[in-house]
Amino acid sequence: MPDIAAEARPALSGVLDWVGMGEIEMPVALQADDGRTVSSGARVNAFVNLKRGDVRGIHMSRLYLHVDKALSSEPVTPASIRRLLKDFLESHADLSDRAMVSLRFDHLVRRAALASDNSGWKSYPVSITGVMDRGHFALELGVEAAYSSTCPCSAALARQLIQEQFDADFAAGKPLDRDAVMAWLGSEQGIRAxxxxxxxxxxVKLRLVPSFADFPIVEIIDRIENALKTPVQTAVKRVDEQAFALLNGQNLMFCEDAARRIQDALDQDERISDFWLRASHHESLHPHDAVAVATKGIPGGYTAVPDGLQSR
Known part of the structure; x- marks a missing residue:
């Protein structure tokens, strides 16, 4: 059969930074903390560069078959990503010296309720990106965690209105009736705002030190959620909802506060060599978001661009 990509010359010569396949549908397996293998549906991007301007195209089917073989045979690990990239380059030895693969999937984790004996599943978006550039291997892990944020300014304004209502309902100079105050505090009249x-x-996007065998996805998520204190919940009874309200009241935060909490948590993790983070509060007061971005500040590392897009 004819192979036009291999036989025909390009009408215009020129090297290409990346050529490959985007949004490949594949299953991906990960080793869970309890030893189980957890599978998810993933979208995979597979690319190599085309360093020869006299060649019309790469062998895209080879990329697909390598991805299929790698993701079907074993759970994803840093070592398996490295092997996959080497396979890309070996199959394009005369055409390419750079390779990249990225995986995007939702990782399901069983989470216990705050106060009751219930539990439920929580989905976390995860991305894994590996690049092999002229023998240098780089790996990035990305995760996203949802949480609740209560505005400190709004809380102060609400407290002021409650104080004003208390002053109106309980006149100065008159003795306070404890039972009346308790009833007032439990009423809509008392908590008027x-x-x-x-x-x-x-x-967050992380560059991890190269000495680990598996991706510490849940450990990183736990570190972020423990710093924020108010992760969104799964199974919720009234006792859980009350516990969640208490956590929110004890952890008032602007997006700046949230970003600093995450920044401090990631700074203390020795497995992380560099990071980019974004705290995005989808405001209920107005239709736009409040956003804070931070990086570890490594020379030549992540840049503090708001959208997280980094040049490679």
Whole structure:
């Protein structure tokens, strides 16, 4: 059969930074903390560069078959990503000296309720990107975690209104009746204003030190959620909802506060050589988001661009 990509010359010569296949549908398996293998549906991008201007195209089918073989045979690990990239380059030895693969999938984790004996599944978007550039291997892990953020300014304004209502309902100079005050505190009349809170998202991209065998996805998510204190919940009874309200009241935060909490948590993890993070609060007060971005600040590392897109 004719092979036009191999036989025909390009009408215009020129090297290409990346050529390959985008949005390949594949299953991906990960080793869970308890030893189980967890499978998810993934979208995979597979690319090599085309360093020869006199060649019309690469062998895309080879990329697909390498991805299929790698993801079907074993759970994804840093070592398996490295092997996959080497396979890309070996199959394009005369055409390419750079290779890249990225995986995007949702990782399901069983989460216990805050106070009741219930539990439920929580989905976390995850991305894994590996690049082999002239023998140098780089690996990036990305995760996203949803949390609740209660506005400190709104909380202060609500407290002021409650104070004003208390002053109106309990005149100065008159003795206070404890039972009456307790009943007032439990009424809508007493708590006349509440602070606004919103579903928020912590998005992080990490470069990990090369001495680990598996991707510490859940450990990284736990570190972020423990720093923020208010991760969104799964199974919720009234006792869990009350516990969640208490956590929100004890952890008032602007997006700047959230970003600094995540920054401090990631700075203390010796497995992380560099990071980019974004705290995005999807405001309930107005239709736009409040956003804070931070990096570890490594020379030549991540740049603090708001959208997270980095040049490679």
């Amino acid at each position: 509440t602070p606004h809170s919103q579903r928020s998202f912590a998005t």
